[in-house]
Amino acid sequence: MADAPDRESMSYDVVVVGGGPAGLAAAIRLRQLAQSEGRDLSVAVIEKGSEIGAHILSGAVIDPIALDELIPDWKEKGAPLSTPVTDDRFLVLGPSGAVGIPHFLLPPLMSNRGNFIASLGNLCRWLAQQAEALGAEIYPGFAGAEILYAEDGRVKGVATGDMGLAKDGHRKESFARGVALLGKYTLFAEGARGSLTKQIIKRFALDKGRSPQKFGIGLKELWQLAPERHKPGLVMHSMGFPLDDKTGGGSFIYHFDDNLASVGFVVHLDYENPYLSPFGEFQRFKEHPAIRPMLAGGKRIAYGARAITEGGLQSVPKLVFPGGALIGCAAGVVNVPRIKGSHNAMKTGMLAAEAAFQAIGEGREGASLDAYEAAFRQSWAYRDLYRVRNVKPLWSRFGTMLGVALGGLDMWMNNLGLGMPITLNHRKPDYATLIEARRARKIAYPKPDGAVSFDLLSSVYLSGTNHEEDQPVHLTLADPSLPIARNLPLYDEPAQRYCPAGVFEVLRDAEGQNPRFVINAQNCVHCKTCDIKDPAQNINWVVPGGGGGPNYPNM
Numbered sequence: 414m415a416d417a418p419d420r421e422s423m424s425y426d427v428v429v430v431g432g433g434p435a436g437l438a439a440a441i442r443l444r445q446l447a448q449s450e451g452r453d454l455s456v457a458v459i460e461k462g463s464e465i466g467a468h469i470l471s472g473a474v475i476d477p478i479a480l481d482e483l484i485p486d487w488k489e490k491g492a493p494l495s496t497p498v499t500d501d502r503f504l505v506l507g508p509s510g511a512v513g514i515p516h517f518l519l520p521p522l523m524s525n526r527g528n529f530i531a532s533l534g535n536l537c538r539w540l541a542q543q544a545e546a547l548g549a550e551i552y553p554g555f556a557g558a559e560i561l562y563a564e565d566g567r568v569k570g571v572a573t574g575d576m577g578l579a580k581d582g583h584r585k586e587s588f589a590r591g592v593a594l595l596g597k598y599t600l601f602a603e604g605a606r607g608s609l610t611k612q613i614i615k616r617f618a619l620d621k622g623r624s625p626q627k628f629g630i631g632l633k634e635l636w637q638l639a640p641e642r643h644k645p646g647l648v649m650h651s652m653g654f655p656l657d658d659k660t661g662g663g664s665f666i667y668h669f670d671d672n673l674a675s676v677g678f679v680v681h682l683d684y685e686n687p688y689l690s691p692f693g694e695f696q697r698f699k700e701h702p703a704i705r706p707m708l709a710g711g712k713r714i715a716y717g718a719r720a721i722t723e724g725g726l727q728s729v730p731k732l733v734f735p736g737g738a739l740i741g742c743a744a745g746v747v748n749v750p751r752i753k754g755s756h757n758a759m760k761t762g763m764l765a766a767e768a769a770f771q772a773i774g775e776g777r778e779g780a781s782l783d784a785y786e787a788a789f790r791q792s793w794a795y796r797d798l799y800r801v802r803n804v805k806p807l808w809s810r811f812g813t814m815l816g817v818a819l820g821g822l823d824m825w826m827n828n829l830g831l832g833m834p835i836t837l838n839h840r841k842p843d844y845a846t847l848i849e850a851r852r853a854r855k856i857a858y859p860k861p862d863g864a865v866s867f868d869l870l871s872s873v874y875l876s877g878t879n880h881e882e883d884q885p886v887h888l889t890l891a892d893p894s895l896p897i898a899r900n901l902p903l904y905d906e907p908a909q910r911y912c913p914a915g916v917f918e919v920l921r922d923a924e925g926q927n928p929r930f931v932i933n934a935q936n937c938v939h940c941k942t943c944d945i946k947d948p949a950q951n952i953n954w955v956v957p958g959g960g961g962g963p964n965y966p967n968m
């Protein structure tokens with residue numbers, strides 16, 4: 414920034430960008446190793462949410478395999494995993510009926526036995542307490558806005574965003590320059606479609622030779638169910654209605670704690686129809702006769718949305734570069750058929766921490782943590798992803814019914830050691846899958862009933878989203894003319910529908926002429942879908958002022 418005052422800088426051994434399960438597991442492992450070897454090692458974690466957990470949205474059914482390794486006495490230490498899975502159901506929904514798939518037909522690796530239903534946000538809050546107790550420094554409300562490079566090109570840290578800039582970019586009285594956080598190693602733990610991670614992948618060509626990353630958008634509501642309808646420990650998944658066979662996705666409902674249920678819906682972002690609204694599909698799902706009775710008499714208490722990585726193993730980029738590494742869903746470690754990524758996110762954080770600790774101990778700074786990449790390939794997290802690597806490509810190629818059946822067969826064969834010997838690639842990135850609006854079927858979504866289905870505005874209200882209004886818009890357009898000049902005629906500007914927070918609108922004058930593209934940035938729930946799905950790849954999501962965004966209580 415021209416004539417900006419110099420940044421203050423703070424130096425650490427390791428800087429972690431993102432306080433989700435991956436980043437916090439890394440911080441904990443680093444401090445555990447330092448304590449056990451009696452070494453001095455400083456770790457800072459920055460988190461863009463107003464507090465740890467504020468931006469975490471997940472299911473979540475949690476496989477405790479990584480937590481067992483990281484904090485074996487997590488139960489005694491009070492980790493918020495109190496609802497074990499006791500009932501596991503899978504439904505195929507038609508327009509008015511449902512068929513249950515018997516559990517014995519599902520591949521064993523899909524089983525949720527031994528897993529726990531919880532709020533991942535609350536687990537992160539607890540992990541942050543453990544990290545702090547071990548001596549890590551955690552800074553919520555600070556967003557990593559810029560990557561800092563040393564003269565030789567290695568990453569030397571990140572800078573937090575400047576505070577007190579007005580919408581037009583001028584400095585307000587409250588202006589304060591961001592802080593440079595310098596680390597011998599920087600771990601990027603931003604989750605799906607990280608804004609800095611995206612730059613790192615490009616700069617170091619980490620995705621060379623890999624399939625394009627694939628994503629879904631997950632929408633979720635937290636419900637307080639009528640006590641007679643609540644069955645703690647119940648896990649229910651569905652596919653089919655309301656999505657057509659060509660559109661991937663499905664639902665999850667997890668009953669936990671005191672009458673709480675996580676009710677969610679994932680739409681794969683390689684959908685074709687520009688008229689599709691993931692939010693509208695989610696609302697329709699809840700009106701299905703197999704679902705509505707469960708929600709009747711209950712109360713919706715929170716709403717949010719977040720992208721989920723779906724590319725699997727073939728889309729995991731190279732994990733290391735000089736001065737740092739990608740961990741967790743910044744690298745895309747979700748097991749798609751299991752809809753689980755938090756266990757792998759934590760494991761990659763732990764492995765990167767071990768490699769960084771060793772390198773620092775040997776006096777190597779800013780090197781490439783190749784030991785982390787090698788350890789990942791030997792880990793159970795790699796095997797977890799390897800066994801299911803062909804499920805998503807089969808689903809994309811053959812549609813939901815046939816594709817999922819073939820994927821299930823492949824998982825069964827894998828279980829017997831006879832899975833497909835090849836790895837199928839993903840063909841197109843998600844931004845390239847829309848068909849033109851003139852060839853697409855228009856979709857009329859029913860009016861919400863206010864009992865189980867709701868409108869967008871009341872939903873966004875329940876996300877607790879808040880951004881300071883007078884700040885530069887964080888949804889930046891490389892070419893401001895493209896939404897109206899290109900996306901509107903070709904795709905009826907799909908941003909109006911794919912955004913789960915109503916951020917993008919096309920407004921016209923009283924005669925219905927002169928369309929203009931409006932960005933209501935203050936509503937953004939940081940799901941990153943626009944950055945992924947915009948067909949012109951013209952929207953670049955950058956971090957707003959630290960602390961802005963959703964305030965999820967226990968998502």
Ligand SMILES: Cc1cc2nc3c(=O)[nH]c(=O)nc-3n(C[C@H](O)[C@H](O)[C@H](O)COP(=O)(O)OP(=O)(O)OC[C@H]3O[C@@H](n4cnc5c(N)ncnc54)[C@H](O)[C@@H]3O)c2cc1C
Binds near residue numbers: 434470
């Ligand atoms: C709808 C849905 C359902 C899911 N269900 C399950 C499930 O049932 N079980 C399961 O195991 N997994 C599930 N997952 C996947 C799981 O949530 C992810 O695998 C996991 O959260 C990844 O952890 P992470 O730490 O890599 O990233 P995240 O959890 O996304 O955390 C990243 C953190 O970094 C912060 N951040 C990002 N950028 C910056 C920046 N520039 N500066 C500072 N902070 C930043 C974010 O605010 C966030 O707090 C689900 C995901 C979704 C979306």
Ligand code: SF4
Binds near residue numbers: 888914916
């Ligand atoms: S503006 Fe983009 S990141 Fe924000 S809620 Fe909408 S789609 Fe998600």
